Amino acid sequence: MKDAVSRNPRDIVRLLTEIVGKDNVLYEQYDLIPYSRDRCPFLTHPKHGVIPLAVVRPATTEEVQEIVVLANKHHIPLTPRGSGTNYAGSAVPSKGGVVVDLTRMNRILAIDEESMSAKVQPGLILQDFEEALSKRGFTFGHDPGSFPSATVGGCISTWSVGWRAGKYGDMGRLVLSLKVVLPTGIVIETRSVPKSSTGFDVKSLFIGAEGAMGMITEAVLRIHPSPEKRVILVYGFKDFEQAFKSLLKVLRAGLCPMMQLVTNKEGMEGLVEKSRANGFVMISYEGVKEVVDAQAKRTASILEAEGGMKISDEVAEQYWADRHDMFSKMNLVGAAGSIDTAVPVSKVLEFYKFLEDWAKRRGVKVFDIASWVLPENLGMDSAFDESEVKAYIAARDEALRKALELGGTTSYCVGVGTRFPHLMREEHGPALDVLRAIKRTLDPNNIMNPGWLSP
Amino acid sequence: MNVPQNVYKDLTLCSRCRCGFCRRGCTTYPILGVESLTARGRNAIALSFLDGLIDASQGLADRFFLCTTCGFCKERCPLELDTVKINESLRAELVKKGFTRPEHDAFAKSIENAHNPYGELHEERMKWLPSEAEVAGKADTAYFVGCTTAYRRPEIAEATVRTLNGAKVDFITLHPEEWCCGSPALRVGRRDLFLKLARHNVEAIRKTGVTRVVTSCAGCYRVLSQDYPEFVGEIPFKVVHASELMAELIKEGSLKLVRKVPETVTYHDPCHLGRHTGIYEQPREVLKSIPAIRFVEMSKNRENARCCGAGGGVKASFNDFALQAAVRRLEEAREVGAESIVSACPFCAHNFREVIRETGSSLKFYDLMEFILKAIEF
Numbered sequence: 112m113k114d115a116v117s118r119n120p121r122d123i124v125r126l127l128t129e130i131v132g133k134d135n136v137l138y139e140q141y142d143l144i145p146y147s148r149d150r151c152p153f154l155t156h157p158k159h160g161v162i163p164l165a166v167v168r169p170a171t172t173e174e175v176q177e178i179v180v181l182a183n184k185h186h187i188p189l190t191p192r193g194s195g196t197n198y199a200g201s202a203v204p205s206k207g208g209v210v211v212d213l214t215r216m217n218r219i220l221a222i223d224e225e226s227m228s229a230k231v232q233p234g235l236i237l238q239d240f241e242e243a244l245s246k247r248g249f250t251f252g253h254d255p256g257s258f259p260s261a262t263v264g265g266c267i268s269t270w271s272v273g274w275r276a277g278k279y280g281d282m283g284r285l286v287l288s289l290k291v292v293l294p295t296g297i298v299i300e301t302r303s304v305p306k307s308s309t310g311f312d313v314k315s316l317f318i319g320a321e322g323a324m325g326m327i328t329e330a331v332l333r334i335h336p337s338p339e340k341r342v343i344l345v346y347g348f349k350d351f352e353q354a355f356k357s358l359l360k361v362l363r364a365g366l367c368p369m370m371q372l373v374t375n376k377e378g379m380e381g382l383v384e385k386s387r388a389n390g391f392v393m394i395s396y397e398g399v400k401e402v403v404d405a406q407a408k409r410t411a412s413i414l415e416a417e418g419g420m421k422i423s424d425e426v427a428e429q430y431w432a433d434r435h436d437m438f439s440k441m442n443l444v445g446a447a448g449s450i451d452t453a454v455p456v457s458k459v460l461e462f463y464k465f466l467e468d469w470a471k472r473r474g475v476k477v478f479d480i481a482s483w484v485l486p487e488n489l490g491m492d493s494a495f496d497e498s499e500v501k502a503y504i505a506a507r508d509e510a511l512r513k514a515l516e517l518g519g520t521t522s523y524c525v526g527v528g529t530r531f532p533h534l535m536r537e538e539h540g541p542a543l544d545v546l547r548a549i550k551r552t553l554d555p556n557n558i559m560n561p562g563w564l565s566p
Numbered sequence: 567m568n569v570p571q572n573v574y575k576d577l578t579l580c581s582r583c584r585c586g587f588c589r590r591g592c593t594t595y596p597i598l599g600v601e602s603l604t605a606r607g608r609n610a611i612a613l614s615f616l617d618g619l620i621d622a623s624q625g626l627a628d629r630f631f632l633c634t635t636c637g638f639c640k641e642r643c644p645l646e647l648d649t650v651k652i653n654e655s656l657r658a659e660l661v662k663k664g665f666t667r668p669e670h671d672a673f674a675k676s677i678e679n680a681h682n683p684y685g686e687l688h689e690e691r692m693k694w695l696p697s698e699a700e701v702a703g704k705a706d707t708a709y710f711v712g713c714t715t716a717y718r719r720p721e722i723a724e725a726t727v728r729t730l731n732g733a734k735v736d737f738i739t740l741h742p743e744e745w746c747c748g749s750p751a752l753r754v755g756r757r758d759l760f761l762k763l764a765r766h767n768v769e770a771i772r773k774t775g776v777t778r779v780v781t782s783c784a785g786c787y788r789v790l791s792q793d794y795p796e797f798v799g800e801i802p803f804k805v806v807h808a809s810e811l812m813a814e815l816i817k818e819g820s821l822k823l824v825r826k827v828p829e830t831v832t833y834h835d836p837c838h839l840g841r842h843t844g845i846y847e848q849p850r851e852v853l854k855s856i857p858a859i860r861f862v863e864m865s866k867n868r869e870n871a872r873c874c875g876a877g878g879g880v881k882a883s884f885n886d887f888a889l890q891a892a893v894r895r896l897e898e899a900r901e902v903g904a905e906s907i908v909s910a911c912p913f914c915a916h917n918f919r920e921v922i923r924e925t926g927s928s929l930k931f932y933d934l935m936e937f938i939l940k941a942i943e944f
Contacts, residue, residue: 141602
């Protein structure tokens with residue numbers, strides 16, 4: 112229940128100021144507007160955002176703890192935020208309350224070269240982390256499209272996937288341990304070993320939880336040796352189907368690419384203009400030079416045997432160089448939305464055909480339909496009419512439901528946020544009640560990013 | 567809505583995209599940490615203001631004024647939005663509505679009255695000119711000194727004139743017709759004042775009949791070469807920065823750098839010369855042609871260079887912040903083992919010298935023109 116404090120923004124600001132100082136509490140409308148949205152595609156204008164009561168910027172676990180205790184006492188909703196690059200609306204303060212901007216907590220606390228791990232704060236930007244590691248001969252290996260701005264905490268909280276996940280795994284696999292402030296203010300820290308057999312894996316409660324289970328204040332992450340060499344191969348095929356089947360041949364040969372992508376013709380628009388190909392496979396390896404060379408040689412011979420036409424290395428390098436900017440650039444053509452679905456490999460081609468027909472039938476402008484990083488991931492980037500958002504969402508939901516019907520998932524990496532809560536019963540079935548029971552247990556007053564887990 | 571249509575369109579594009587790639591590398595954001603001080607944040611505020619969701623206020627205006635307009639965000643924007651132009655358009659709009667900075671009011675008044683932003687006497691604009699300097703009565707080249715160089719960093723003006731004399735380049739000066747180039751006015755949203763200055767200076771230069779104007783100031787260079795043509799139309803003379811001219815003179819053999827300068831030196835790209843006008847290599851070519859010099863690059867250089875923190879009216883209004891930004895940049899110079907940091911902008915010089923003095927840093931700062939004097943045998 113709301114109390115007098117939670118109803119009075121001035122009281123909230125005063126109490127937050129006592130914790131972090133006046134420079135780290137924002138309450139003016141002009142300062143709050145930039146925190147009212149994240150990158151959820153439909154929030155194309157500031158008028159679509161939700162203005163919080165205040166923004167607080169803690170610098171330590173202790174400050175986070177004090178903020179959480181305060182919020183729990185007065186039932187004030189808290190929305191943790193990194194760089195606000197999430198596509199699902201998870202960083203939108205949809206119930207108002209206070210946004211907890213964690214970007215002051217952006218330090219690398221320790222790099223343990225022997226253990227190949229690093230302890231970092233949640234507001235650390237991936238590119239800053241990667242550059243720091245690179246100076247010491249290491250790489251993190253997590254490379255989502257938002258790499259230049261996304262934070263470690265945001266990536267953990269959305270269980271993100273990046274371009275290099277074939278070799279290094281998704282964000283969840285890169286987490287060794289977490290320090291978390293629970294919604295009641297208790298601080299827990301899990302053990303920094305890859306695995307233990309002492310009950311449930313507690314840290315997994317916070318991976319992909321979009322801040323609803325607690326506030327991550329530290330993470331120990333796996334790091335890897337900087338690769339000696341990287342090779343990118345691109346081959347054109349008659350169509351998507353042939354391209355996808357050729358990728359499967361590569362995987363069945365036992366090869367394990369650092370990155371793999373199968374895309375339709377639109378996905379290479381502007382790069383490959385005069386090719387007869389209508390489907391493309393891009394495969395990359397990195398690591399020890401001799402191993403990379405051998406993998407690339409074997410891959411090329413498989414793709415060529417399947418009828419693939421080699422596309423120039425320049426095209427491959429250009430595509431790779433543009434990998435972080437490409438989604439942003441789609442917004443030049445129209446408001447860009449995405450479908451980030453995954454289905455069992457055996458259903459990918461059926462789902463691909465559905466998406467092609469669906470886009471034609473619904474009149475959706477398609478930037479690409481692509482299987483990315485894992486063969487199961489089959490998604491689509493498209494433009495929508497900003498004045499017809501409801502119609503686009505209805506159309507999109509048809510595609511998401513098809514993925515569910517085929518045994519897949521509605522969202523393989525961006526989270527649920529405010530985009531997909533209405534589909535979560537269909538996604539999880541009775542398991543949704545399990546998730547909600549956990550949420551209720553950890554957050555009895557429902558203060559932490561209240562949303563789809565606590566309707 | 568009174569901003570140009572293309573500016574409004576850019577705001578809507580940013581509002582669609584919201585990638586935030588502008589945050590990392592921003593001069594202001596990493597120091598002050600507030601989202602409303604990033605290009606993405608400011609653009610959201612701008613759109614809210616222009617579309618009537620929020621009223622203007624001094625606090626809102628200060629989010630636009632607390633930006634050095636260094637252009638890093640423009641460089642990093644995947645949509646290639648002209649974030650500097652967006653900010654300057656909003657500043658102009660806010661000024662029209664009466665939301666200004668008192669420090670900007672003061673320098674604008676001084677420019678109106680004395681043709682310089684520093685409240686100095688116009689008659690003393692050439693006080694720095696050494697008596698032995700040879701200034702022609704008529705020549706193809708004019709040296710546009712600029713206010714900061716003339717009144718605050720006269721050593722740069724003196725070095726430029728001595729070097730031009732040494733290289734046998736005939737030049738005139740425009741005094742008393744050289745007025746403030748208008749950069750400070752334009753950068754902080756005083757477009758009417760800027761236009762008055764631009765029209766005066768273009769006419770004054772045209773009357774001399776020179777075909778080339780050389781300036782040692784990065785801010786003057788940006789305004790003369792880019793903003794004058796944009797705001798007042800085609801200009802009847804070529805504009806070159808002193809670093810470009812020096813590189814050319816060295817190549818053709820008119821300027822000989824013969825004395826050894828065995829120092830470890832790095833070069834700081836001024837925003838107005840680098841990101842704004844694309845001059846990255848000439849200053850480096852000049853430095854590298856000095857015998858025995860050990861030239862080192864900072865990790866963030868050329869289009870990725872950090873701003874010194876002084877530009878866009880920030881030093882006048884938010885000096886503590888400007889100094890903090892300069893401290894970060896000097897730290898980068900120290901990291902690569904530089905003994906001296908060289909740049910090509912009197913405003914960067916002003917900021918760096920102040921922070922070196924305040925912090926007692928062992929680093930030395932030189933303008934490029936000063937530094938090459940070390941290598942010239944007169």
